[in-house]
Structure formats: structure tokens, C-alpha cells
Amino acid sequence: MDEQALRNAVFDALHRIAPEIKPADLEAGTPLRDQVDLDSMDWLNLLDALHAKLAVEIPEADYEKLVTMNDLLAYLKRKVG
Amino acid sequence: MIEFKLPSLGAEMDEGTLLEWKVKPGDRVKKGDVVAVVDTSKSAIDVEIWEEGTIYELMHEPKETLPVGTVIAHLLEPGETPEHAEEEKRRMAAEAKAAAPPAAPSPAPVPGLVPAPAPPSAEARVRASPAARQRARDLNVDLAVVTGTGPHGAITIEDVEKAAAAAAQPPDRATEMRRAIAAAMARSKREIPHYYLATDIPLARASQWLTARNEQRSVTERVLMAVPLLKAVALALKRYPELNGFFRDGAFVPGAGIHLGVAISLRQGGLIAPAIRDVDRKGLDELMRALSDLVGRARALTLRSSEMSDATVTVTNLGDQGVDLVHGVIYPPQVALIGFGKITQRPWVEDGKVVVAPVLTASLSADHRASDGHRGALFLVELARALQDPEKLDTGTG
Numbered sequence: 426m427d428e429q430a431l432r433n434a435v436f437d438a439l440h441r442i443a444p445e446i447k448p449a450d451l452e453a454g455t456p457l458r459d460q461v462d463l464d465s466m467d468w469l470n471l472l473d474a475l476h477a478k479l480a481v482e483i484p485e486a487d488y489e490k491l492v493t494m495n496d497l498l499a500y501l502k503r504k505v506g
Numbered sequence: 507m508i509e510f511k512l513p514s515l516g517a518e519m520d521e522g523t524l525l526e527w528k529v530k531p532g533d534r535v536k537k538g539d540v541v542a543v544v545d546t547s548k549s550a551i552d553v554e555i556w557e558e559g560t561i562y563e564l565m566h567e568p569k570e571t572l573p574v575g576t577v578i579a580h581l582l583e584p585g586e587t588p589e590h591a592e593e594e595k596r597r598m599a600a601e602a603k604a605a606a607p608p609a610a611p612s613p614a615p616v617p618g619l620v621p622a623p624a625p626p627s628a629e630a631r632v633r634a635s636p637a638a639r640q641r642a643r644d645l646n647v648d649l650a651v652v653t654g655t656g657p658h659g660a661i662t663i664e665d666v667e668k669a670a671a672a673a674a675q676p677p678d679r680a681t682e683m684r685r686a687i688a689a690a691m692a693r694s695k696r697e698i699p700h701y702y703l704a705t706d707i708p709l710a711r712a713s714q715w716l717t718a719r720n721e722q723r724s725v726t727e728r729v730l731m732a733v734p735l736l737k738a739v740a741l742a743l744k745r746y747p748e749l750n751g752f753f754r755d756g757a758f759v760p761g762a763g764i765h766l767g768v769a770i771s772l773r774q775g776g777l778i779a780p781a782i783r784d785v786d787r788k789g790l791d792e793l794m795r796a797l798s799d800l801v802g803r804a805r806a807l808t809l810r811s812s813e814m815s816d817a818t819v820t821v822t823n824l825g826d827q828g829v830d831l832v833h834g835v836i837y838p839p840q841v842a843l844i845g846f847g848k849i850t851q852r853p854w855v856e857d858g859k860v861v862v863a864p865v866l867t868a869s870l871s872a873d874h875r876a877s878d879g880h881r882g883a884l885f886l887v888e889l890a891r892a893l894q895d896p897e898k899l900d901t902g903t904g
Contacts, residue, residue, distance in 0.1 A: 443773065444773070445773060462773070464771075464826035464827075465730050465731075465732065465826050466730065466732075466797075466798065466801050469725065469728065469730060469798075470798075472725045473725050473726055476724070476725045476726065482724065482725070483725060484721065485717065485720045485721065485728060486717075486721070
């Protein structure tokens with residue numbers, strides 16, 4: 426999966442949870458939860474959606490590495506291969 | 507014959523608009539079936555029935571706004587015949603007539619006869635073509651409030667249809683919800699003498715236990731910390747039942763079960779606190795499924811009537827927003843609200859040593875008419891204790 430497709434998949438999943446956000450407004454290097462009002466249920470739903478779409482397992486121990494959009498994209502890229 | 511009345515779906519609700527019938531005469535219903543969708547100031551709610559029977563007649567049409575307690579349908583009890591129902595209706599109408607003041611007798615409905623719609627006096631003064639009048643009757647539009655655009659200001663069919671479309675527009679949800687929250691919270695602060703207590707709870711054991719439990723699980727099966735917190739609240743409430751229930755007509759009425767109202771903020775603003783029933787009897791996986799389902803449906807505004815009216819106490823979790831302590835406002839007629847702040851790493855003294863541990867501040871707002879600070883304090887201590895034994899929280903079905 427190329428980077429743009431991955432990016433679209435993440436934005437799509439995020440948009441379903443937080444319809445008020447626009448991809449253009451997100452700063453990829455700034456913590457995601459500072460920019461989008463995501464509670465722990467939203468976060469779990471986001472990972473659940475990515476799990477369903479990309480067939481990746483994201484262990485709970487990795488949550489702390491996934492702070493910014495860049496972190497998330499790089500992490501998923503490694504996992505998806 | 508069973509009279510099915512429009513239920514109250516919250517402290518601030520005094521009327522609701524019937525949006526849709528989910529049943530028709532002749533349908534058999536059982537406990538928990540959804541019979542209608544009603545719009546309240548907070549959201550569209552699926553209204554359930556709590557009796558078994560066969561729908562006999564629907565008394566009101568969609569789009570009608572009705573006070574809480576209005577009989578909206580008649581049902582036949584199992585084994586009851588329509589003849590018996592008609593007899594019951596005549597008897598009840600006669601009783602109502604006898605009870606009504608003689609100056610304004612309520613006309614008893616004639617069974618089996620559809621009354622011809624008598625034109626109200628206001629309608630008689632309005633200029634409208636017979637076709638427009640017929641259309642207005644079909645669409646349930648009051649001609650007195652329609653602006654006519656025809657010759658001499660006469661109302662046309664188009665005017666009637668436009669008015670019907672405007673009436674079908676949902677009310678401004680955000681404004682309505684703000685109004686409902688304002689009414690409930692103002693009533694709470696006006697009537698309820700709140701007292702507030704808080705305690706810090708170390709969560710090292712509970713979080714280690716939950717991390718280990720989640721480790722082997724796929725993301726779809728993981729349980730959030732909010733779930734053991736809810737379960738611990740329910741178990742502690744079992745020991746302090748005076749915090750679980752309602753203050754009604756000058757006295758405390760204990761709740762029939764431990765049904766936790768979970769405060770859920772909505773993305774477009776406002777909040778809603780639907781209930782998860784019998785939390786004390788559910789296992790953590792079952793509770794997680796219930797919570798996830800409830801949050802999803804609350805945000806999609808597809809809740810059921812029992813969820814809106816069943817809560818015996820409310821839990822609010824503002825930890826995700828980063829605050830340490832909640833001073834909650836009780837949702838009347840409930841008598842307590844439990845608040846959770848953020849789980850943070852803090853210095854904690856254990857066995858005479860200072861360690862770094864995840865700590866959570868839990869708070870209790872309680873109605874001083876129903877309980878005292880002494881018991882409230884014991885409740886919080888019990889809650890903290892329950893969270894030190896996380897394995898025991900995972901009991902119940904599922």
C-alpha cells in the first residue's frame with residue numbers, strides 16, 4: 426500500500442469518529458489529541474477501524490508511541506509493509 | 507385493556523413529539539419491544555413497551571406534540587377480545603365524564619365510529635379552497651397558522667404543503683439540548699443540597715492487571731479502564747444503597763437495581779447520560795460491549811426509552827479531558843453523582859516508601875437530604891478498596 430493510500434485510510438477512519446476535522450487542518454507533527462477531541466473510546470474505535478481496514482494488530486503497549494499523525498503513519502507503514 | 511402512555515424520558519421532559527409508529531393495530535408486542543419513536547429535546551428516542559399484548563388502536567398521529575402521560579395507544583391484554591376493550595373504554599369514558607366538571611363534559615368517544623372532523627372555529631375564518639382544507643386535514647396542518655399566497659390571501663394547497671414541510675423540520679437540536687440541560691441543572695442546584703467529597707485512589711494494581719488482560723487481546727476485545735471503574739462503583743453502591751435511587755415527594759426511594767447513567771459528551775455539544783442496567787451483575791467484557799454500544803448510539807442519537815429513564819445514579823469521567831477533580835452536579839431526581847478525573851503518575855507512599863504510581867481522584871456529589879457525609883465517605887473508601895482487587899471486579903455474566 427502506498428503512502429497516500431495509507432494516509433487516506435487513516436484520515437477516513439478519523440473522519441468517521443470526528444466528522445468536524447478536515448485533513449488540511451491537521452498538522453502531521455503535532456500530537457493528534459491536541460488537535461482533535463478524542464477520548465479513550467474514540468481512540469480505541471480509531472484503532473479498531475484501522476485494524477479492520479488494514480489488518481494490522483496494534484498492541485496496547487504501542488499506544489504511547491503513536492502521538493502524532495506522522496508517528497501513526499510511519500508505524501502503520503512498517504506494519505503493513 | 508392496557509393504556510399505553512407517553513413515558514417521561516428525563517427529568518426535564520414534559521412533552522414529546524411522536525415521530526413514527528413502529529407498530530400497527532393487530533401487532534403483538536412483548537416487554538422491551540420498540541413501539542414508537544419520540545422526539546424529545548435531547549434526541550429521537552425509541553420508546554419501548556413494558557407490557558405484553560396486541561395493539562388495538564393508535565390514538566395519535568406522527569408529528570403530534572403530546573404531554574407526558576398522554577394515552578397514545580390501547581392494547582388488548584392476552585386473551586382479551588375487542589368487545590371487552592370497547593366495554594372498558596365506555597366504562598372509562600363514563601368515569602371520566604362523571605369526574606369532569608359539569609360545565610365542560612368531555613365528549614365520550616363513540617366506539618367504532620370515526621368522528622367527522624368538525625372544522626374548528628379558527629379554520630372557519632380562514633380563506634382557503636376546499637382542496638387546501640382537505641390537504642390540511644390530511645397533513646394535520648392548522649390553517650390558522652398558515653400564510654396564504656392565493657387571491658385575497660387565500661391559502662392554497664402549496665401553502666399547506668410548505669407549512670407541513672416546515673413543521674416536519676427537526677427543532678434546532680443544540681438549542682433544545684442546551685435548554686434541557688439548563689432546566690435540569692438549575693433544578694438540581696435550586697433543590698438539591700449537595701455535599702462534595704473526594705479521595706485519591708492508587709491504580710497500580712488495577713492498571714497492571716488490566717494491561718496484562720488486554721495484552722493478549724485483539725483491539726476489538728480490549729477493555730478500557732473506564733469499565734472496571736464503573737463496576738467498582740456499582741459494587742460499592744451495593745453497600746451504600748442510600749446513594750443509589752431517587753428523592754421524590756420529600757423522601758428517598760431506593761433504585762430497583764444498580765443502573766449507572768454514563769455521562770457521554772456529544773461532538774456537536776451537549777451531553778446525555780443514558781443508563782447501563784444492572785452493572786453490579788455484569789462481567790467486564792459484557793460491560794465494555796454495553797459501554798461501547800451506548801456511546802456509539804448516544805452519538806448517533808439512537809437511544810431507547812429505558813436507557814433514558816432508568817439511571818439510578820450517574821457517573822462522569824472527565825479524565826480524558828485532563829482534569830484531576832470533578833465537582834459534579836446531580837441529575838435530579840437522582841441523589842448522587844460519581845466523578846473521575848485523570849489517571850496521572852504521582853508520588854504515592856506505600857509501605858513507608860515513596861513510589862511513583864498511577865493515581866486517580868474520585869469524587870462524590872451527593873444529596874444531603876438522602877445521605878450524610880459520613881456514609882458518603884465510607885462509600886468512597888469502599889470504591890477505592892474495590893479497585894485494589896481487580897480480579898473480583900470481573901465477575902458476572904459474560
